[in-house]
Amino acid sequence: MIESSKNIVFFTGAGISTESGIPDFRSPGGIWTKMAPIQFQDFLSSEEMRRESWRRKFEIDKTIKIAQPNAGHYAIARLxxxxKASSVITQNIDNLHQQSGIVEENVIELHGNGTYASCLTCSTRYELEIIKQSFLGKDELPLCKFCGGLVKTATISFGQAMPVEAMQKAEEAALSSDLFLAIGSSLVVHPAAQIPMIAKQNGAGLVILNREQTPLDPYADLVINDEIGPVLSEATNR
Structure with a gap:
C-alpha cells in the first residue's frame, strides 16, 4: 500500500512514543490512572492548581527530556x-517527530507542544528552563512579562479549546491523502479521533497500527496489532 500511494499522511498517538520510554496517559498504569488531570478552568481559577500543574510538569519532564526518537519516528521521517508522505498529524506533545528530522511545518500538533510555554493572553513564548528555575528555586509562578497574563505549557488541557488552525490543517491533510496511517492511538479522544474517518470517507486507504483494538478498526482497510517501530521500519525499508 505504501509503494502505490502518492500522498501518505500519518496520524500518531502516545503508542509511538511509549517505545521511547515515555509513559502514556490513558492505558492501564498510565499517568491518568495515578492522578486526575487538571482541568483548564481549574488552572485559570486556582493558584493551587497552577502550582500543582507546574510541579507535575517538571516531574514528568525528568522522563520526557531524556527520550529520543525511536525506529517508528525515523520511519515516518524517511517517508x-x-x-512519499506529506505530513504527520500528532496527538503527542513530546516534540519527538521534530527531533527525528521532520521540519516544523510538516508536523501538525493537535494537543500542542510540551517543550515550551506560552502566555494565555498574548501568546508570547517562554522557555521552560527559566520558568523551572524561578518555580523550583523561588516558588514563583510564571506571569507574562509583557501583559501580565498567566503562562502555561503550550499544550491543550482538559476543557481547553482545541487549536483551530491545527485542526483545520489536519482536516486538509486528511482530505489530501490517498493513504492514511493511524499509529499508536486509541482513537477515542475526540475531535482528533474523527480525522482518520475524514480521510477514509474521502476515498483514502486507512491503515491502523496499534497494540490494542480501536473503535475504528471495522472501517480500516488493514489493522495491525503489533509493536510500532519494527513494523514501520520493515514497511518503509522495502
Whole structure:
C-alpha cells in the first residue's frame, strides 16, 4: 500500500512514543490512572492548581527530556523526506517527530507542544528552563512579562479549546491523502479521533497500527496489532 500511494499522511498517538520510554496517559498504569488531570478552568481559577500543574510538569519532564526518537519516528521521517508522505498529524506533545528530522511545518500538533510555554493572553513564548528555575528555586509562578497574563505549557488541557488552525490543517491533510496511517492511538479522544474517518470517507486507504483494538478498526482497510517501530521500519525499508 505504501509503494502505490502518492500522498501518505500519518496520524500518531502516545503508542509511538511509549517505545521511547515515555509513559502514556490513558492505558492501564498510565499517568491518568495515578492522578486526575487538571482541568483548564481549574488552572485559570486556582493558584493551587497552577502550582500543582507546574510541579507535575517538571516531574514528568525528568522522563520526557531524556527520550529520543525511536525506529517508528525515523520511519515516518524517511517517508516524508523522500516525498512519499506529506505530513504527520500528532496527538503527542513530546516534540519527538521534530527531533527525528521532520521540519516544523510538516508536523501538525493537535494537543500542542510540551517543550515550551506560552502566555494565555498574548501568546508570547517562554522557555521552560527559566520558568523551572524561578518555580523550583523561588516558588514563583510564571506571569507574562509583557501583559501580565498567566503562562502555561503550550499544550491543550482538559476543557481547553482545541487549536483551530491545527485542526483545520489536519482536516486538509486528511482530505489530501490517498493513504492514511493511524499509529499508536486509541482513537477515542475526540475531535482528533474523527480525522482518520475524514480521510477514509474521502476515498483514502486507512491503515491502523496499534497494540490494542480501536473503535475504528471495522472501517480500516488493514489493522495491525503489533509493536510500532519494527513494523514501520520493515514497511518503509522495502
Amino acid at each position: 516524508i523526506k523522500h516525498g
